[in-house]
Amino acid sequence: MLRRGALRFGSVGGAIQLQLTTQLSTKALRSKWKRRPKSSSNLAFPPAFTENLRRWQKLLKMEIDANERVIREHLSNSSWRDLSRRGLAIGNLRLVSHKVEPLCGRVVELETSDSEHWNSMGIKFKRGVPLVLCSGERISHLGECVLLSASERRIRLKLDGRAPELSVDHPTSYVLIPSVTAGVLHSLTKFLSESSSWKGLPGERILQYAYRAVPMPVVHRDRKLQCIQKLNDDQQRAVAAALNRSRPIVTIQGPPGTGKTAVVIEIILQAIRTKQKVLVCAPSNLAIENIIGRIRGETEASRMSLDPSISMEEDLKQHNSYSDLLRLYEQLNESIRLTGDSSITRKISQEATRLRDSMRKSVVVEKQVILCTVSSGSLHTLRGLGFFPDVVIVDEAAQAMECATWVPLLQAPRCVLAGDHCQLPTVLHSSEAISQGLGTSLMETLDKEFGSVVKHFLSVQHRMNEKIMRWSADYFYESKLQAHRSVAGISLSDISAIDGSDLMNEPLLMIDTHSVSRQRGLSVSVERIHQQSYRNHGEAEIVCAYVQFLMRKGVRQCDVGVISPYFAQVELLRKTLGEEIVNTVDGFQGQQREVIVMSLVRNNYEGRIGFLSDARRLNVAVTRARRQFLLVGSSSMMRHAEHLRSLLECIRTVGKVLRPDQLTFLSVDAHAIGQDVSER
Known part of the structure; x- marks a missing residue:
């Protein structure tokens, strides 16, 4: 267990959060400085990287x-x-x-x-x-x-x-x-423009390996560890590889439900045991918060805020020089009020800044673990504050642009990238930038370039029924993903009044709105443009009716997730179901629910599928579900893309496709599915 707390800290340079955990004494820290990596400043950047x-x-x-x-x-x-x-x-x-x-x-x-x-x-x-x-x-x-x-x-x-x-x-x-x-x-633009200052940073060697300027070491054996958490064989092998100091680069691909975050936590805790300094990063605040919560459960970590000052607020307030800092800033504000930007004001400001920086350094120099976003401006200040990590761990690495990932990776001689490039990448708006590869992650590039030399795959998922997993496993993971026996057969009947033989207990379901055009008294479910987005009133009625059916059967609201690729449809559904359970597909990444109900939305003669053209978005949608995934949409639209066709075929093979007139929970009035929910 750690003797000190955890401190989050970042800067105004981007989506930023840092957390610091400490254990090293001053004596141990001096020995770390002696073992600082040798400079590789004589190495030039590889031409491809330039x-x-x-x-x-x-x-x-x-x-x-x-x-x-x-x-x-x-x-x-x-x-x-x-x-x-x-x-x-x-x-x-x-x-x-x-x-x-x-x-x-x-x-x-x-x-x-x-x-x-x-x-x-x-x-x-x-x-x-x-x-x-x-x-x-x-x-x-x-x-x-x-x-x-x-x-x-x-x-x-x-x-x-x-x-x-x-x-x-x-x-x-x-x-x-x-x-x-x-x-x-x-x-990032500023960081990339200052690449000449990267020379001699510890992570420059990682860059050389990644771009084949020097041969990547091939390691055939990792030392077996006594794990702190209960991990399966795949997870233990990934942890052992990540802690092997002979491996400069390790990637860990964790498909949905395979316990990737548990592996990251184990690596952090094991590194702490061996007195290593660790920099842990992620592309989003949500991912950092997730790790913070898990560390708090395993250690005596205390949570702080962010920015180099804000995140260290409590530590700085306890500092012996804090009263002197307060006095200087009182003088500074008074000088600004009386003289503006005068020489006296600038002198006081410089003195206050020097004192504050000195206080920060005395706090940071004792820390052992730092957590932050990959784009944190504070990453550039860590070495100046006396923090020299032995390894950088990037969680959700597949969601970070390669250019963003190099910001933390240059800070240490070794790196571990954990994520899944078969799920959603970073969100970008420029189609041209996307087509030219801006959204491609370093993790994906390394896996393709080096394969099993760096890559470790987690193959057992502990989240979902095996029928829900089947399409994702076959389409994205070469059928290597398996369902653990504890979840392989779970269903809604386990947690509700729905009978095990009931049609609605099926783990993988689709309600096909294409067929309603042939049903007497039913309207066609169609898409409509709304504020530069799309919504489908017919699908919304079916979704709302089904969620209400689940509630009547005893399924808790917090166990249901309703998702759609389009914000306009999300807003429409929230009018009836509220904000708590409805979100976009992107907004649900990293979460799970017992039941996921998805509205496909798109339904047009031209076969335009928009957001759904990215197969990874559909992978995220399906794999949020534990006991049931229900898709509401048109089967005719799904024939316009390979990944949608394959999902439709999977549902037909291992699940069930239903027509709206087969649904007992739909009232006669609800069969007019083309009508706006808000008008009823």
Whole structure:
């Protein structure tokens, strides 16, 4: 067990969260410094990587432009309220105050006059959420920021020191954009443009291996370990490989339900046992939160907030120099008020910054484990703060762009990438950038390039009924994925009043809306465009009726998930079912439910399937379910794409395809499935 807590910490450079856990004494730390990796600065970047650097910068610019274009297009067809519900932006904000605080630095407070708009936002107001501040007129990028607090109408933000000065007296309106859609891209562009400064970093050798500038070591045997958690054979082998210091690169592919996160946790705990320093990263805050929760269960970890100052807030407040820091910032704010940006103000600011940095370093230098997002601006400060990791672990690595993954990987001589490139990649808006490979992950590239030399596959899933697993296993995982005996036969009858012989107890079901055109008294289920998205009222009625049927049979609401690829359909379903159980496919990644009900939405003569053209999105949808996956959609539409055809054939082979007139839970009135739910 660890003697110290865990500390989350990041910077305003992107979607950021850090957590630190410590055990090393000062004596042990000195010995770590002596074993610091030798510089490889005499090595040149491989030509292929140099070319990628140029290409990535161009593609990132495309994606930045596409992000801003998406917001403008949505705004031209809808209101700021609609954009906020989608989690795209928060607009019409007014600056209330702008000051400098001891731990957070520049802090701004913004206010909205629309309380209804404020309460319905898709962006969750949680301390530490990374955002980008923009001017309202042209949505132009002003600076990165981190949310400190939010009240009924106001929001407090820590602003990047590089952002321009803001004036309360100026009548400018402001916009906030989630940093994952803007700030991260700007930070990456800056990072890539400074590649000359990467020379001599410990991870430069990893780069050489990845691009075959030097031969990848081939290891035939890993030392068997005494695991802390109960793990199966595949998981134990993956942990042993990850802890083998002769392996510079290890990838762990974990299909849905195979316990990939448990493997990551085991690697962290084992590394702590052997006194290694570990940097753990992920592309999203959600993934970091998941690991934080698991570490807390296994260690005496305490949770902090983020940003190098915010995340260390409690540690810094206990520091012997904290009272001196408070005094300096009181003097600084008074000097700003009286003299503005004078030489006296700058001198006090420099002194306060030096003291704060010294305090940070004294805290970080003792830490053993750090967790952060791959795009965290704080990654660039770790070495200066005295943190030299022995290994970098990237969870959900398949969701991170390769260019983003190199940010943490350059910090250590070894890396472990865990994820599944058969699930959703990073979300991008520029079709051209996507077609040119911006969304391709380093993990996917390494697996294709080196295969079993670096790759370890987790083959036993503990989540879903084997019928639900079957399509995913055959289509994505070469039929290598197996269902553990504890879940292979689970069904709804185990947790509800649905009889085991009931048709609706089938684990894999489809309700085919194509056939309704041939049913007397039934309308055709069709797609309709709504605010640059799609919805299907007929499918919505069937979905809502089935969820209500499940509730009557004793299935708990929290055990049901309703998903759709389209936000307009999600909003339509939420009118009846509420927000708690309805989300997009992307929003459900990393989660599971006893029952998943999916609305396909698309139904047109041309066979256009939009979002559904990415087979990985369908893989995520199906594998969220444990006891039942029910698909509502048109079989004729599914014939237009190979992966949809294969799923349809799988349902017909191991599950059941039903017509709406076979459903006893549909009332006579509900058979008019073309009618808008909201009008009934």
